[in-house]
Amino acid sequence: MSRTSDKGLATSTDQVDTLDRQLGVDYASEVHTAEDVVDVEAYGGGFDLTRRATAPRLRVGRDKWFNLLWLIPIGFALLVAGVAIGKGLHHMPAVQSFIERYPGVDPHSSSPPGRPAWIGWTHFFNLFMMTFIIRSGIQILCDHPRLYFSRNATPGKDEWLRVGPPVPDDPLWTANADTVALPPQFGLPGFRHSIGLARWWHLGVDVLWMVNGAVFYVLLFATGQWRHLVPTSWDVLPNAASVAIQYLSLNWPTDNGWVAYNDMQLLAYFTTVFLAAPAAIITGLGMSPALSQRVHWLSKRLSIQHARSLHFLVLVYFLFFILTHVTMVFATDALRNLNHMFAARDDNSWVGFGVFCVAMVIVAVGWVAATPFTIKHPRVVQRVGYALVGPFQRALERLNPKPGAFTEKDISPYHWRNGRLPETVEYKELEKNDFVDWRLRVYGLVENPTAFSLEDLRALPYHDQITQHFCIQAWSGVAKWGGVSMQTIMDIVKPLPEAKWVVFYSMGLGATGGIYYNAHPIEQMTHHMSMLAYDMNGEPLPYLHGKPLRLRNELQHGFKQVKWIKGIEFVAHYKEIGSGYGGYSEDHKFFGRHQTI
Numbered sequence: 001m002s003r004t005s006d007k008g009l010a011t012s013t014d015q016v017d018t019l020d021r022q023l024g025v026d027y028a029s030e031v032h033t034a035e036d037v038v039d040v041e042a043y044g045g046g047f048d049l050t051r052r053a054t055a056p057r058l059r060v061g062r063d064k065w066f067n068l069l070w071l072i073p074i075g076f077a078l079l080v081a082g083v084a085i086g087k088g089l090h091h092m093p094a095v096q097s098f099i100e101r102y103p104g105v106d107p108h109s110s111s112p113p114g115r116p117a118w119i120g121w122t123h124f125f126n127l128f129m130m131t132f133i134i135r136s137g138i139q140i141l142c143d144h145p146r147l148y149f150s151r152n153a154t155p156g157k158d159e160w161l162r163v164g165p166p167v168p169d170d171p172l173w174t175a176n177a178d179t180v181a182l183p184p185q186f187g188l189p190g191f192r193h194s195i196g197l198a199r200w201w202h203l204g205v206d207v208l209w210m211v212n213g214a215v216f217y218v219l220l221f222a223t224g225q226w227r228h229l230v231p232t233s234w235d236v237l238p239n240a241a242s243v244a245i246q247y248l249s250l251n252w253p254t255d256n257g258w259v260a261y262n263d264m265q266l267l268a269y270f271t272t273v274f275l276a277a278p279a280a281i282i283t284g285l286g287m288s289p290a291l292s293q294r295v296h297w298l299s300k301r302l303s304i305q306h307a308r309s310l311h312f313l314v315l316v317y318f319l320f321f322i323l324t325h326v327t328m329v330f331a332t333d334a335l336r337n338l339n340h341m342f343a344a345r346d347d348n349s350w351v352g353f354g355v356f357c358v359a360m361v362i363v364a365v366g367w368v369a370a371t372p373f374t375i376k377h378p379r380v381v382q383r384v385g386y387a388l389v390g391p392f393q394r395a396l397e398r399l400n401p402k403p404g405a406f407t408e409k410d411i412s413p414y415h416w417r418n419g420r421l422p423e424t425v426e427y428k429e430l431e432k433n434d435f436v437d438w439r440l441r442v443y444g445l446v447e448n449p450t451a452f453s454l455e456d457l458r459a460l461p462y463h464d465q466i467t468q469h470f471c472i473q474a475w476s477g478v479a480k481w482g483g484v485s486m487q488t489i490m491d492i493v494k495p496l497p498e499a500k501w502v503v504f505y506s507m508g509l510g511a512t513g514g515i516y517y518n519a520h521p522i523e524q525m526t527h528h529m530s531m532l533a534y535d536m537n538g539e540p541l542p543y544l545h546g547k548p549l550r551l552r553n554e555l556q557h558g559f560k561q562v563k564w565i566k567g568i569e570f571v572a573h574y575k576e577i578g579s580g581y582g583g584y585s586e587d588h589k590f591f592g593r594h595q596t597i
Helices: 010-023 068-090 093-101 117-141 195-222 236-248 263-286 304-331 334-342 351-376 378-396 425-432 454-459 486-493 584-588
Strands: 057-060 064-067 146-148 159-162 440-444 450-452 463-470 476-485 501-509 515-521 530-536 550-553 565-571
Touching: 064 068, 068 093, 068 236, 093 236, 117 195, 117 304, 117 334, 117 351, 146 304, 159 304, 195 263, 195 351, 195 378, 236 263, 263 304, 304 334, 334 351, 351 378, 425 501, 450 454, 450 486, 454 530, 463 530, 476 486, 486 530, 515 550, 515 584
Parallel strands: 440 565
Antiparallel strands: 057 064, 057 159, 146 159, 440 450, 463 476, 476 530, 501 515, 501 565, 530 550
16 A cells, blocks of 8 residues: 655655554454355354344333234224124215215316326336335344334333334343344345345335336326326315225225226325325435434434334335235226226226236346345445435535534433444453553554553543434434544644545454454544544443444444544555455445445
């Protein structure tokens, strides 16, 4: 790696090399490389696959949990009761008069008849992409199988729904250990703690889904087809009630969706297209550190945990809509409905059914192939995902985050922890003497390589900040961090002009061996919210959170915040370290080096 700048720093480079040797460090050699395929059995150091996802459980009261699978027989019983009530109502003269007055379709509808071919195409693309979005979304949920309607993420207290076992009474329990496994071919990619790849699928396909939706919106309003989906009269409400009674009584209304949907369908499609879809996008962005750290007026009202819970409820709505929609397509006039949706024609031929079968084969092939493709080509998924998401991410990152969004009253009573805890001889020996002999070695492309003791760091100007930690697994926590700003460190060591990246090395090991590390762009290290913390919430940094020293770069996700730091190296590029992707999780778990959405 060259250490000579364009301005000719040969003497300085020689001095740097000499001081590096005096410090006696080469932490990059302790980093292990990774493979470009996934070995599911060895992934993440090997996971206990018996810790599996459970049926969703809803919290009732303080410590009771209701298994939501009971909603299946309860829903069936309610449906039977609804049919009985519907039949009773349908025979009442007043209800007959109501149905006659409101047959179910607005007679004044000015919708243009017919379904253009573009509706069928966008409908198919939406169907195809939703399979990947839903599967990867469920995989992401299982990486932190708890939902909260609180800014805090305290297990057993703030959670309102979980899809995994309770958190055990173990002080060393981590968020990685809390992940649960899904049945093969259900989630995407379908193995435990695969959130890095699941996020590339989820966010990458989300971008394509939004493009498809934008095309649909433009054509919908350009061609007048919006009248099929947007209510234009308050009569839609009594007409929808009339249709509901007719459906429940099993005396189903006569529909002609080619001309106009009945008003119950109209409300369902309007809710899905104009309410649920935008809600999915807004709540998705609400979980993004790139947005939440920068747009405080939004994050103060829509915290990451509120957004995550609402995002899940939107998913539940979509699943319910899809189930009901498909059921009604086949339970009514199936051939004609399929012709409307897949063949842009209004008859009872088998053309639409044939196209539908081809579409289902494509969906099935995509479903089956997605997991083995991801296992064999994870770097392709990683690169394509970033190519799709990157432009949106970079646009959000142009906003400059400011401190002061949180105060001490916002500090979380419980803060999840993560990472493989350091249990090496090196760490244990330092811990015995309360880290008196520990040194933070700062070296590489700097004028003044330096070894700081903890006492040295405490003697530097004190910096503190109250910020929210965003884990890529979606848990969060607010804490007060105290220590020294990275700008202060850089003022002392004086990085050379060719130093573009700052690499942090940990005393903690990666799950598959080798030390944990991560690279950060040097311009982020000059940011007023980038610091080295040795205090947390007014106390010395706890063991589980990185004692004696950890990084806080509030522009990034939690996995970038290296704990148990022993060295910092300034480099021209990170490609020669580890597998060259910029960090342990990027090398081994296929996370994004620059992943703030």
